[in-house]
Amino acid sequence: MPVDDLWYLAKPGPNGERVKSSKHGRGKRWRCRYEDALGNPRARLFARKADAEDFDIQARARLAPETQVEQPARNVGxxxxxxxxxxxxxxxxxxxxxxxxxxxxxxxxxxxxxxxxxxxxxxxxxxxxxxxxxxxxxxxxxxxxxxxxxxxxxxxxxxxxxxxxxxxxxxxxxxxxxxxxxTPKWVPTEDQVLRLFDAAPERYHGALWLGGGQGLRLAEALGVEEGERCFDFEEEQLHVVQQLRYSPQTYDGFYLSQPKSGSSGTVDLDAVVAEQIKTHMKEFPPTPIELVDTTTGEPVRRTVSLLFTTRHGNPINDKIWSREWAKWRTAAGWPEDHGTFHALRHFFATMLIAQHVEPQEVQRALRHKTLSITLETYVHWWPKRSSRRGIIGAALTAAEARRAAHR
Structure with missing residues (x-):
């Protein structure tokens, strides 16, 4: 739906100058082409370019009266x-x-x-x-x-x-x-999550809160750092922009990369999780570690104050985490096959669904690329619509009981 200048030809002259059209100086100068409500091509003329551009915007958004479907057609059931x-x-x-x-x-x-x-x-x-x-x-x-x-x-x-x-x-x-x-093969209950907290050392409780309270994946939780890059406590926001990766052959072992494809983003920071993270940083001060950061595409070496490290102040790799996790999982009574850190993410998602949070909000919280991924993964947890059977009878019976009480 472009805006055309009717007073000048679109093609420039031999020296690049503007060439006047046969309509120059006659009639309205600016033309906006658009499609009406039925999809038919239409055009409207304007004296001022600003008015034509305003109408063009309205027509593209289907807000102009000429582009809107009549109310009876809009409400076809x-x-x-x-x-x-x-x-x-x-x-x-x-x-x-x-x-x-x-x-x-x-x-x-x-x-x-x-x-x-x-x-x-x-x-x-x-x-x-x-x-x-x-x-x-x-x-x-x-x-x-x-x-x-x-x-x-x-x-x-x-x-x-x-x-x-x-x-x-x-x-x-x-x-x-x-x-x-x-779909998840196993999702922990609230009691099972609490038993995991009982089994894990306090220095790692913050990571468990990020998994079960914010839905972060393990590498995302281990990659969070102190400061505004990840946390905005005042605005109650969590920026999931990086994850900690480990490869002995790459960047001396540990490095930061973007989260799983399409899952970077800013999510609401739960107030309880925020307090737990603040408490963690007081009791276990973040450890400054020099790492290669590849999140912007170009590798940059910088100092990263990681929230979660080993007792010796080193980053945590998969092998170290798996060894410790196996102890906590066993002590908490979690299953060996499916009782992984990712089960905390499933717990987070299913708790939102159980509280009737809108599907789009669950998708946003999990940072799924599409809504269909969210619905497909947690299809068995989504509340089923109530059957209509018995609703009318129950309502009329209750109404009759109220009438009888006032007789």
Missing amino acids: FREYATRWRLSREAGWALETRRRVESNLRNHLFPAFGNSAMRAITLTVVLEWLARQLADGKPKSSIKLYFELLDAILAAGVTDKVIPDNPCSGVRLSKVLSGVSR
């Missing part, structure tokens, strides 16, 4: 549109296809989307629905059929200009269906 979609196409379907589509709509799509406006069905809504299907134990082949039907209906909605885009286009169904294999 999924049940209404899907029914019209089915009836308009079933003449060319075999009898079995007609029965199957009608049944899948009635039993699987209408209960989930029937009361929603077409424009209210977003990518997040679709992913949440898929997560519930998996959590309910629906066969993957059946989920695939339901999803393909939903995709076809929403794609037709785009063609009919009922919705601007199809949210199903952003779903990689194979990844969602395979996500069950990535």
